[in-house]
Amino acid sequence: MNIRFYNALILTMEEGVPVFDGEVWVRDEKLLYVGSGKDKDDFFREFAEPCIIWDEEIDCRGNLLMPGFKNAHTHSGMTLLRSYADDLPLHAWLNEQVFPIEAKLSKEDIYHLTKLAILEYLTSGITSIFEMYLTPESIAEACTEMGMRCVQTGGVNNFSQSVELLEKWYEELNGKHPLLSFLPGFHAEYTCSKELLKKIAAFAKEKKAPVYTHLSETEAEVAGCKERYGMTPGMFLDSLGMFEYGGGVYHGVWLTLEEMKIFKQKGVSVITNPGSNMKLASGIAPVESFLEEGLNVAVGTDGPASNNCLDMFREMFLVTGLAKLKRMDASAIDALEVLKMATVNGAKAMMLEDNGTLARDKLADMIMIDLHMPNMQPLNNIAKNIVYSGSKQNVKMTMIHGKILYLDGKFCVPDKPEDIYRKANEIINRLKQ
Amino acid sequence: MNIRFYNALILTMEEGVPVFDGEVWVRDEKLLYVGSGKDKDDFFREFAEPCIIWDEEIDCRGNLLMPGFKNAHTHSGMTLLRSYADDLPLHAWLNEQVFPIEAKLSKEDIYHLTKLAILEYLTSGITSIFEMYLTPESIAEACTEMGMRCVQTGGVNNFSQSVELLEKWYEELNGKHPLLSFLPGFHAEYTCSKELLKKIAAFAKEKKAPVYTHLSETEAEVAGCKERYGMTPGMFLDSLGMFEYGGGVYHGVWLTLEEMKIFKQKGVSVITNPGSNMKLASGIAPVESFLEEGLNVAVGTDGPASNNCLDMFREMFLVTGLAKLKRMDASAIDALEVLKMATVNGAKAMMLEDNGTLARDKLADMIMIDLHMPNMQPLNNIAKNIVYSGSKQNVKMTMIHGKILYLDGKFCVPDKPEDIYRKANEIINRLKQ
Helix, strand or coil: CEEEEEEEEECCCCCCCCCEEEEEEEECCEEEEEECCCCHHHHHHHHCCCCCCCCEEEECCCCEEEECEEEEEECHHHHHHCCCCCCCCHHHHHHHHHHHHHCCCCHHHHHHHHHHHHHHHHHCCEEEEEECCCCHHHHHHHHHHHCCEEEEECCECCCCCCHHHHHHHHHHHCCCCCCEEEECEEEEHHHCCHHHHHHHHHHHHHHCCCEEEEECCCHHHHHHHHHHHCCCHHHHHHHCCCCCCCEEEEECCCCCHHHHHHHHHHCEEEEECHHHHHHCCCCCCCHHHHHHCCCCEEECCCCCCCCCCCCHHHHHHHHHHHHHHHHCCCCCCCHHHHHHHHHHHHHHHCCCCCCCCCCCCCECCEEEECCCCHHHCCCCCHHHHHHHHCCHHHEEEEEECCEEEEECCEECCCCCHHHHHHHHHHHHHHHHC | CEEEEEEEEECCCCCCCCCEEEEEEEECCEEEEEECCCCHHHHHHHHCCCCCCCCEEEECCCCEEEECEEEEEECHHHHHHCCCCCCCCHHHHHHHHHHHHHCCCCHHHHHHHHHHHHHHHHHCCEEEEEECCCCHHHHHHHHHHHCCEEEEECCECCCCCCHHHHHHHHHHHCCCCCCEEEECEEEEHHHCCHHHHHHHHHHHHHHCCCEEEEECCCHHHHHHHHHHHCCCHHHHHHHCCCCCCCEEEEECCCCCHHHHHHHHHHCEEEEECHHHHHHCCCCCCCHHHHHHCCCCEEECCCCCCCCCCCCHHHHHHHHHHHHHHHHCCCCCCCHHHHHHHHHHHHHHHCCCCCCCCCCCCCECCEEEECCCCHHHCCCCCHHHHHHHHCCHHHEEEEEECCEEEEECCEECCCCCHHHHHHHHHHHHHHHHC
């Protein structure tokens, strides 16, 4: 399958490359060519192809092609609880509302609820998700059926999942399907015993694998860890040898400078979730400090029960907006840095090194941003337009692994959206009883 | 012209009325009927009409009808400067970037740039704007041509506009056109001499009119006023008799409790602009305190140079999200309260008492929210869905004064969007030189 996108503006997100006019050619799941189109003859000579028979040629009409967004932290199945239990603090929200309903969720429920989330990811230009939820097998099924690239991590804790299951998923979900991978992970320090954490660290060491977890989301969580172990959560986990092969922490709202320095040393990414941190009143993450310490910072929506949407445009604006407020400095974190977090850095945090930018031989995970909309005009600065005034409304196309899954407001997936909506409503109505 | 909307969910925003299934009938610029549709016979009897010949019947397919949003503070013509000069603090941004370019703007430029903003308002379900900018006549022209309801206020300061012009616009723009009105206003305490402020207060008293102004946007502004007059800006203006007939203040980020109490007494609304306050690092307004003091709180996007978008969904999320962070309380300001700010309270702040809710005989300023989108599912709570996960993508229709101006992503306005975009780019390219 050969697809040619022409008459486009292109933001490759390769270091130092400005927006340019050009073409992108996709062959099967990969980018065959990304350039101005003026060097076509050289290209054909190099590839010893006389020409390409196009299966599809798409006139971009001056719209922007760029790498798809990496949603580096989510719990897709929580679509169920969107607008179900809002306006509560994190612990009450989790313990009184989320956990009791989640306890009743079946694998099949999560399969359907994940599909609902995937539809929304597509409308937001999200081409890879970093998923932590209850039933990795049924999540994998939903993602492969719909065509979503999905890196999963474990959510092991004292009450559910286990190191044995981590091992099983690690073996079964890696290398199984080009859209899937699995990395070790656990829910959080405060839901895991020290013994369990040690077992997880040993498993990761054995596999030479990175480890992912929720960390320092609330002030209370940090205080609890200090009380239990006399250390902040990051220092405590590091003392157990958790991050010998890197990894990542979600939220990191209350990270100390000491923890940031360790994370830099160990290659631990921080995935910031500003929408969720606002809505649950967890605080403002010190993202400026993360950057100053040289950490790899990615962005995630968190689950739709705490956000409540899966909208990378909102998250991107919040990353810079909240940094500006926290520092009381309007120059904090510029738009291009935020776009980097949402693409290149996200890919890095998720161990997806081959889809962070648009370049020859990279995976064709690409979106088209509609510049023919009033919020994208005038074209003073396209990166700033996307971060400061962009919205889901501007996502004209979402392509994952060379397949167009969303185009002009229509989903190109096997399921009918209405069937997915009906299923989600059926599930919540059943579980509420 | 008779239009029937059927098969709808309806959120009237009338006090205490929950979402219900029903119909809305529009006759010319007004709502003729808002109800479940079961009492049609009673209706026809009361109106002594045997039946209605419909010019148009719209099947809403279960989508939501609600009052359009009131954008209670904006400077539409600043679309020009979107993404032109970001990442600067307020004073540097105003003095070094905004004012020099604005000084070159012609009436005709502002006419075109306002049209660009109007397109974006329509995509965001905004049906009334509260405008403060340089050339009220050409703004009025753009709004009437495009069909946008526009309340304007003066931006008098030491360098431009005057009380004489306020008087002229007050006479000329009130009662001239059903979409237009004008209320006295000035730029800010810090750009007006005491003498000028006294003249404005005297003018408002003579007309028995409310007065509007930017107030306490930054901490520096408050400190400056205290230095000049030994009082905070709100107390100082009140001491000049500025708010004898009410009015409103934009931003109010640094308002004191004392000022809030005076504003409550005088019927002064506070219009909060969270996106702009974040982006310019001005601070988080104490919106919870405004509500506790019983103030009328409305929401505005501010101009697109400081926000940078004109998106009431983003503003609504930020109102509650920032309140939750400021109080570190996830239960701060619930979704319905935010919707009230964006509709009913906005109308009140703008002296538009007849379009805040959907009810018989009110003006037909109405929007349709697409619930058949993944971010609106499941339907656990529609108000929360709109505020917490809604986006411009969900605006299926925008109707102002009984006219459908935006439907299914298409603009129903006299101008071609591409012409407006081209014009905006021409203007900025000319003025940049």
